[in-house]
Amino acid sequence: MNHPISKGEFRDAMARVCAPVNVITTKGPAGRGGFTATAMCSVTDEPPTLLVCMNARSAQAGLFVENRRFCVNVLTPDHRDLAGLFAGQQSDMEARYAAADWTEFPSGNQALSDAMVSFDCRLVEARLVGTHNVLIGEVVDIRCRKDGQALLYFDRSYVHVASQAALHGG
Template sequence: MNAMSQQDRAAPVDAADALAFRAAMARVGASVNVITSAGPAGRGGFTATAMSSVTDDPPTLLVCMNRRSAQCGMFLENGVFCVNVLSNDHVALAGHFAGKIADMEARYASGDWETLPSGNFALHDAIAAFDCRIVAHQLVGTHYVLFGEVLGIRHRPTGHPLLYLDRA
């Protein structure tokens, strides 16, 4: 077994250091997702990597959304969201929903969407789409954690997910 060089070893950091935390999290690869919501409060969407499964009984996942987002109230009022797992062909779309395009209608115009029974929008060629009903939410620091019970799933058998690593 090869010994790690001093340069390759993880440096200890103060647990309260937010900059060090963000730098370390940048080294963790994650799928890129567009989270959509549609309902009585309107239509919105944002790009997120903070998404994870919670349990498979009942199928539930979580999404984290910055509390300063102007869309927080709309997502909570609609009570639904859809996680669209992007493929490596969706780099431009990810940028649009990350804020490179401010107008929501223009964001949606940059993709091919299907309306789900919940009223949410699913990207037609997403790697996977999870249609969810918000069953709980909690404010933790700078973000809301939205827990969604999965109402429906669409996925395709081919394609490669878009991954975010080292801030790119």
């Protein structure tokens, strides 16, 4: 392929990549915010670090950088509606949070009470790459469920898969 890749080609190709659905939250001196993201992955386990990508044009972009912390909440199929709210179906942040139960980490970050896993992160770097901020966070606390199924995004739709424990009767 010798031609530049168009935005549409890239987006269509990325739609074929299965990704976990996450609600990313922050709470700190700059206020409380949250958004839905599939662009999240581990970076290293020494120290435990992950990254999240957030549209730099989002009204909340500065909030996450100013608070210097965020929480990654990995969703289950029961959170499909919540994912939509945090993806922008609901612009009022208080209404987004009112749609679920939350617990608080010692850092002040809010974790979804019934998330598959919640990673409490201290922001160590924010870098602008094209249209998005890449937020790199050191994981300072984790809350993890032992059961449930993951909500995934594939072909521009929500899907889910059973956990290995559920498949093997455990």
